[in-house]
Amino acid sequence: MKALILAAGYATRLYPLTENFPKPLIEIKNKPILSYIVDKLKPIEGMDEAAVVTNSKFYDVLTKWAEDSQKDFKNIKLKVFNDGTNSAHDRLGAIGDIEFVIKNDALEKRDLVVIGGDNLFDAELNEFISFARKKSPNVTVGLFDIKDKKHATKYGVVGINREKRVISFQEKPKVAKSSLIAMCLYYFPRETVGLISEYIKETGKSDTTGGYISWLCKKKPVYGFVFKGKWEDIGNIHSLCKLDEHYCQFIKEVNS
Template sequence: MKNIVIAAGYATRLGELTRNFPKPLLKVGDNTILGRMLDDIDRIDGIDEHVIITNHRFAGIFNDWAEGMKNVIQKKITIVDDGTESNDTRLGAVCDLLFAMDKLNIHDDLLVVAADNILEFSFQGFVDFARSKGTSCIVYHEQPSIDKLRRTGVVLLDGNNKVLDMEEKPQAPKSRWAVPPFYIYLEKDLDLVRHSVENGCGKDAPGNLAHYMVNHTTMHAWPMAGTGKNLRFDIGSLDTYKEACKKYGN
């Protein structure tokens, strides 16, 4: 299984802090945002490589970081430069995933994660769940806020956690199960992934691909290590970055 980290955004909402520096490599306490995530994923049996897809502006910074992580992260780290240099020319998260798959000729099971989250759970449970189900999978958690549900993916599930339906940013959410940007796509479904955009899948948000896949193959959803608990810190703005630094260290 390859761990593919989507890290090609320009984080414009963080202003000067990320004008010339990638958000995933910002320090939070004694580690970076991305480093905290890889510390966990690196320990999962079966993960044999971390693929970081970034943009041309930040590729050199990521390469320097990866060189310094050789004695910290045990699995191979590969940096992929998508060639873009501005927010206006970005490929979008789905196209970045397809770019990395094509560039590296990837034909493995994939763990796909967004790079701007600090997590208080392990992806080991997610990987074990996908292996037990034998299907591609998404993560879900309870979201009591209707306003927040309207800004994310929302799923309907059966009693076996099979995904029955998924909507992106619904005005009238059919459940309180929100989908964060963490996915497992099995090798048997990669042909669907590769042809998703040409068949109408949205390009920008990673949730667009999950929505597309739910309509084309069997998917199951893993409860985020304790539904209803605050186990994910999404760093999307300067304010949330400051909150993370306060919570996890200066």
């Protein structure tokens, strides 16, 4: 099994903090977000490699992180891929980046866990993986109830039935049907990996993972696993401030 961490965005909403520094390497309590994510992968049976896909702008600094961090993740080989983009204007999008790594790292025959590089959560991944393996060869999506329908409109809003099958998926709707959202965490069994290229060819879209899941739900069963505990999507400086007081001071300095 392999993990793919999405880190090719340009995080413009966090400027100037991320103008010349990748968001996944922002430190929370003196530890990069990426390191927290890879820590979550360590206990998973069969997990032997974690690929990080980034862009030309941040490739060197992320490669340095991987080289320096490899000693801390002895059983998981770290690899960094450069998608060749240089700005938000020519980015491949999340699905485009997933397809890029699949083609460049021969992942068609590997089960794949995909995680957004700005995801922080305190739950362990073993329950998610166990659930997803039982639902294989179908895709499983990581879900979180943020308890706020208005706030949920910023994300992909998901509906599931008693069997945990996804029955609806709204990508950033104006009005959310529920407060259950997709948290950019996916389990793609090897049998489904090739469907990503099919989606891009059929729709011409390669931006959001939500668009892909919405398309896939209409063709095949997709299941949702609801995480408990805490979860944070690092979308802006205020979400950082909630996690580390250091960034509250940064806000004051920027606004002064």
